[in-house]
Amino acid sequence: MQINGKSVFNGIAIGRLFVYNKAENQIKRKKVTDVRKEIERFQNAREESKKQLSELYHKALKEVGEVNAAIFEVHQMMLDDLDYEESITNMITAQEVNAEFAVASTGDNFSEMFAAMDDDYMRARAADVKDISNRIITVLQGENHSIIQSEEPVILLADDLAPSETVQLDKSKIISFVTRHGSTNSHTAILARTMNIPALIGVDFPEDADGKMGIVDGQEGVLIIDPQVSVMEEYTAKKEKEDEEKRLLLELKGKENITLDGKKINLYANIGGVGDVADVLANDAGGIGLFRSEFLYLESEDYPTEEEQFKAYRTVAENMAGKKVIIRTLDIGADKKVDYFHLDKEENPAMGYRAIRICLDSKEIFKTQLRALYRASYYGTISIMFPMIISVGEVKRIKEIIREVKTELDEAGVPYKDVELGIMIETPAAVMISNELAKEVDFFSIGTNDLTQYTLAIDRQNPKLDRIYDAHHPALLKMLQMVIENGHKEGCWVGICGELGADITMTEIFLKMGLDELSVSPSMILQVRRKIRECRIEG
CATH class of the missing domain: 1.10.274.10 (PtsI, HPr-binding domain)
Structure with missing residues (x-):
């Protein structure tokens, strides 16, 4: 029997099913004299x-x-x-x-x-x-608030689990949990993700499942009860592969991103939405180096409200538990179309009306996002990053708008933190004036995807040009070195959040350049960490 549900945390669990029925407190009304x-x-x-x-x-x-x-x-x-x-x-x-x-x-x-x-x-x-x-x-009633236990590791099936019950789970005995109710944003779901327990919600399992063999597929959001031999063999193979990947994680989890001769670098993750945070945590990233906030707009049929954005940013900040979360402001245009913005068709959208250009023209849309970001800053360690910067004037204009937002929040008595401000370096113009830009911001994050296409005059969306698209071009590498040196002279830390950051053939070169941070997809964190720990920079 296969039952569909909604995944809270990915992973595969194979084991005996245990239906947990809460001991309902039988409450009777009694008259008291004292x-x-x-x-x-x-x-x-x-x-x-x-x-x-x-x-x-x-x-x-x-x-x-x-x-x-x-x-x-x-x-x-x-x-x-x-x-x-x-x-x-x-x-x-x-x-x-x-x-x-x-x-x-x-x-x-x-x-x-x-x-x-x-x-x-x-x-x-x-x-x-x-x-x-x-x-x-x-x-x-004189009873103990019981911790869920079992003689053997089991897949726990429950109507629902309270946060207090979830945290009391003996993880050596519970390999997964499946509930009929709950939500992906509940405290229980957050705890499940951070505890790395494969979990499903919204699964209407039968009571007679108790004691039967079962499989939880967190990737597909499926519970399989009494699987056939062929299905069991298939999932056993998948589980073995997953366990091998986990062994790699266990070897590197908690270890520093440090070279053989002692050079450290921050290793963060790129994400596109709240749901990606679980992968960030599972892969032990030091923080989030790029939260692509435009996905909130791309997934919506209308402008996301301040409250909707605030909840998304706050959730990510809280889930990251104090680790740095760098959120990039709206970056639409080019290949990212949003119908309700009613943008004109352009002959060359990659070099057209996009990103910060739209935000500075659409001040109220921009302020809505900034208010949500500053409100969310109170709940974690948020930094804000602005895309497609080509001038110091743009940065100064952004800072003026931020002052307006802070004043509005102060007047409303809304708490917030002062956050790090950074910019994307993804145009040759920004590279050439990086010494001046560094005086205005706290950090640079190099967007190598766009910087490569603008430097080489190659549309990265055009497959006919793939053979001459060279992310290792000497001109690009010289630009990276220039940005790092100019940033450091003004006390500005420098990272890479483009695809090139995950290219482990370049890791040693980046370290020798003096790069402070790499932000890559969550799945690449461990591979890049391993490469960093194999490098020797001096000599």
């Missing part, structure tokens, strides 16, 4: 719950990082919410009912209230308030 004693029972259970959550926070902190562990701090704060507490104590006092019933009723009421709200973030709190209420009830 109201004060019942309130004291509630207060003690609440303190014990906070203690448990503190322990869970520190466990999650070690396993999945500060940002992803923060949910347990949120739960602790929710336990201190006066409205929540007063609702419970008032119910105990006014109705003379037992603490368990008052907690369960209040949990249901608050959960329904949150679920009815328009804001996605607030709707997500509905599950949280149910979780903390169940925790208190469990303590009141």
Whole structure:
């Protein structure tokens, strides 16, 4: 039997299926005579719950990082919410009912209230308030908040899993989880991705699956129950290949990007959307060197709102748990068409109306993105990068608009951080004035794809010119060296985010040039790291 679902994290798991049924707390309404004693029972259970959550926070902190562990701090704060507490104590006092019933009723009421709200973030709190209420009830009933266990490693099937249950999973016993409910943006999903557990949601599995053999294909979003021999053999081969790749990861994960003679370099990943962050984490990138924000526009039927953009940027920043996230502002035009921008057809779009040229003309669209970026900066380590720069005047104009955005945020009382500002070096003009541009920004990121086509006057979209398109052309390499030297003279760090950065035949040359950072596709991180660690720069 094959059942489709939605992937939360890629990977293949093969093992016995275990259907986890939550032990529902059976709550009966009871009349109490000593109201004060019942309130004291509630207060003690609440303190014990906070203690448990503190322990869970520190466990999650070690396993999945500060940002992803923060949910347990949120739960602790929710336990201190006066409205929540007063609702419970008032119910105990006014109705003379037992603490368990008052907690369960209040949990249901608050959960329904949150679920009815328009804001996605607030709707997500509905599950949280149910979780903390169940925790208190469990303590009141004198039961342990059980950690999911099994005698052998299993694929866990559940109706849903609360964040507290997910973080308590014994990863030596759980090889995957599959749930009927949940969302790809839930705390549980984030934790699953950072814990590297293949996971599916939205899978309507049968209860009698318990004890049967199963396969989870996180790539295809499929659960297979009682697979045929041929299917099992096929997936066993895939799993062996995946395990071999993981062994490579285990060998290099946590190791520095450092040459044999001690030169270090930052190794970051390029991504096109929020969903790519899992690959960044799985491949142990030091950060994100290029978030192509235009994909938010390309995937939308209309201009993405400030709130939509903010949520995407914030999610990436939070998931990266303090690691650097460099977000490139809107870069449409050329080969990236967006119908609702109503751009005119151009004879030579690669050299036409695109990227920062559109943004500076469409100030409100630009400001909307900048506001979203600065708002999201509060939740992580964001840097902002501007594409297709050809003049110092453009950079100064950008900085004027940023000052306007900051003023608006200050007046609205919206928190943000001052962030690093950088530019893409992808035109010969930017290369030639890189000494002046370096005085205006904190970093350069060289876009070798466009820089190569503009330097060689070769349209990189034209297959007839592939034979003479040379990313190793001496002119290009001289340009790279010039940009690195000019940047460093003004205290500006320099990286590459174009395809050339992943060319391991060039890694040693880049290191000798003095490059500070390489940003490549997540799948290339380990190969480039291995190459860096094999290089010797001096001598």
